[in-house]
Amino acid sequence: MRKRYLMTPGPTPVPSEVLLAQARPMIHHRTDEFSNILAQVIEDLKYVFQTKNDVAVFASSGTGAMESAVSNLFSAGDKVIVTSNGKFGDRFVQIAEAYGLEVKKLEYEWDTVVDPKDVGDELAKDAGIKGVFVTQSETSTGVLNDVKAVGEIVKNHQAILVVDSITGIGAVDLKTDEWGLDVVMTGSQKGLMLPPGLAAVSISDKAWEAASRSSLPKFYFSYKKAIDSINKAQPTTPFTPPVSLIVGLSEALKMMRDEGLEGMIERHSMLAEATRRGLESMGIKLFAPSNGRGSAVTPAWVPDGIDGKALVKKMKEEQGITIAGGQDRLSGKVFRIGHLGYFDRFDILTTLAGLEMTLVELGYDFEPGSGVRAAEETFLNK
Numbered sequence: 001m002r003k004r005y006l007m008t009p010g011p012t013p014v015p016s017e018v019l020l021a022q023a024r025p026m027i028h029h030r031t032d033e034f035s036n037i038l039a040q041v042i043e044d045l046k047y048v049f050q051t052k053n054d055v056a057v058f059a060s061s062g063t064g065a066m067e068s069a070v071s072n073l074f075s076a077g078d079k080v081i082v083t084s085n086g087k088f089g090d091r092f093v094q095i096a097e098a099y100g101l102e103v104k105k106l107e108y109e110w111d112t113v114v115d116p117k118d119v120g121d122e123l124a125k126d127a128g129i130k131g132v133f134v135t136q137s138e139t140s141t142g143v144l145n146d147v148k149a150v151g152e153i154v155k156n157h158q159a160i161l162v163v164d165s166i167t168g169i170g171a172v173d174l175k176t177d178e179w180g181l182d183v184v185m186t187g188s189q190k191g192l193m194l195p196p197g198l199a200a201v202s203i204s205d206k207a208w209e210a211a212s213r214s215s216l217p218k219f220y221f222s223y224k225k226a227i228d229s230i231n232k233a234q235p236t237t238p239f240t241p242p243v244s245l246i247v248g249l250s251e252a253l254k255m256m257r258d259e260g261l262e263g264m265i266e267r268h269s270m271l272a273e274a275t276r277r278g279l280e281s282m283g284i285k286l287f288a289p290s291n292g293r294g295s296a297v298t299p300a301w302v303p304d305g306i307d308g309k310a311l312v313k314k315m316k317e318e319q320g321i322t323i324a325g326g327q328d329r330l331s332g333k334v335f336r337i338g339h340l341g342y343f344d345r346f347d348i349l350t351t352l353a354g355l356e357m358t359l360v361e362l363g364y365d366f367e368p369g370s371g372v373r374a375a376e377e378t379f380l381n382k
Contacts, residue, residue, distance in 0.1 A: 002320040007351045009139050009167055009297035009324060009338035011189040011196055014248075018193060021251035022244040029243050030236060037250050039235040044253035045200050048169060048192075049184055050261070051176035054203045056226035059242045062166035062187030065199035067095050068221035069162045069183050073131060073207060075215040076100035080131035081122050081159070083114040085145070086138035087327045088164060096133070099216055104129070110141045110330065113292035116149040123157050130210070131160045137168035137294040140327040142287060142336065144172060144294035148179045155180035160210045166190055170256065171268040171296040171340045182207040188245060191264075191296070193252045193341045198245050203227070268295035271339040271348055274378040278352045279337075281374035282359070282366050287334050296340040299326070301333065303364050308332040311358060318361075319354035345379050 006013050027033050038057075045055045058064055066088075074080065080101050082092045085108035096103050104126075106118050114134060123129055132154050136147045147163050154161040162183045165174050169184075170191020176184050181204070188198035203211075203223055211223055219225075225238040256264060272295040276286055279300050287299035302308035309332050312325045326334040337351055352371040360368055 005321045005347065005350060005354075007321055007323050007338050007347065009190070009336060009340055010187070012191075012193065012338060012341035013343070014195060015193055015252070015255065015342050017255065018248045018251045022248040024244075024247060027243060027247075029241055032234065034243065034246075035234045035236055037247060038230070038237070038241075041246060041250050041253060042230055042235070044250070044257060046202075048253065048256060048261070049176045049200075049202045050174065050178070051184070051202045053176065053205070054208075054223075054227045054230075056201050056203065056223055056230070057237070057241070057246070058199045058201070058221060058226065059197060059239075059245075060199045060221075061196055062164070062185065062190075062199055063091065064221060065166070065185035065187065065201050066092060066164060068201060068218070068223065069133075069185065070095050070099050070101065071214075071216045071218040071221055072223045073160050073162070073183065073210045073214055074099070074101055075213065077102060078130040079104065079126065079128055080133065081106060081119060081129055082133040083119065083135070083145070084108065085112060085114055085141065085143055086110050086135065087140035088138060088166070089133075089135050092133045092135070092164065111143070111287055111289055113143055113289060114145040114150070116146055116153055119150055120153040123153065123159060127158075129157070129159050131162060133162045133164070135164040136174060137165065137172055137296050139167045139297060140299075140330065142294055142297045142299040143289070143292045144168075145292065147174070147181060151180040160207050167296040167340055168294070170264055172294055173265055176202055188249065191341045192249060193255070194245060194248050197242050198249060265295070267344070268339065270379070270382050271295070271343055271345070272298060274345070274348050274375040275337055275339060275352070277378050278348070278371035278375035282356065282371040287330075297324075297336050297338045299330075299334045299336040302335060303359070306359070306362050306364055308335060311335060311362060314358050314361065315354055319358060321351055321354040323351070323355075348375055
């Protein structure tokens with residue numbers, strides 16, 4: 001028997017309290033009991049998003065939330081800016097083009113941050129731009145983009161600012177209202193500490209104005225349907241919801257409120273710092289730039305002479321530790337250690353110990369124990 005550790009940036013581990021909540025007997029979704037749970041979930045999501053705006057929930061992965069922003073806010077032919085420095089910035093491009101939007105792609109190397117000035121320059125060139133899309137925490141690269149600075153630029157323009165915070169919410173600071181972010185989204189299998197299957201989206205007044213002009217087709221992912229149902233005397237959803245996931249989310253959000261936003265952000269920052277110091281002490285080069293490292297996931301370059309895919313496979317099969325490999329152009333070149341959601345210090349120490357043992361077996365030349373020691377020192381000094 002081998003105990004297994006899930007150390008990926010999604011899905012992430014689910015607390016036992018949340019698992020037990022989901023195991024409760026099924027309730028009907030058109031009852032006062034469910035309505036009361038849903039109403040509290042919406043209020044708690046507003047707390048996590050740091051917003052007074054409407055918040056909708058959908059039965060989907062984060063990609064469903066991404067698509068909802070396109071279909072609800074724009075019309076075919078609308079000009080939009082999409083910033084991309086990773087796989088999920090590219091996904092926004094694909095979704096926007098699928099719906100017939102005219103996309104101006106601001107593309108960056110995957111190990112660099114988005115430059116807010118570039119967004120401002122493009123908006124100044126074309127007053128007809130209707131939207132700006134930016135990924136706050138890029139899952140594929142660990143890069144953290146400055147959406148606060150982008151918000152300052154976009155707030156006085158007609159364009160709607162859409163922020164993918166699918167791996168940001170709960171791990172890094174995000175002040176939806178204060179930073180002027182019009183649409184923000186996250187997914188359940190990340191910082192919300194749930195299995196995959198739920199997405200949440202916040203919608204500003206400015207976004208609602210854009211939605212009133214949108215002529216793109218939308219049905220299941222309709223913001224209007226979702227919010228009209230939530231605002232009923234008996235809050236509900238327009239279609240059958242994943243009841244057990246919402247019940248589990250209510251428990252997860254209680255845990256997040258108990259820890260507090262500041263506490264959550266500090267914990268994730270500590271875990272990220274310990275992971276980075278541990279890897280660097282082993283002579284491993286980090287992927288994300290020093291001016292843009294998030295706290296959700298730490299990607300690192302596979303050491304020279306080591307098979308990156310074999311590293312990930314060996315970690316899982318022999319150590320029981322599942323880490324993530326690189327995506328798309330980074331496949332086999334980087335590995336990623338997730339620390340987003342239900343993680344604490346010993347998860348990091350265990351993962352670094354397993355990584356050290358695996359690297360020794362693969363023939364990497366370093367001082368065994370150096371990574372764990374550096375991480376321990378980080379925790380002891382906090």
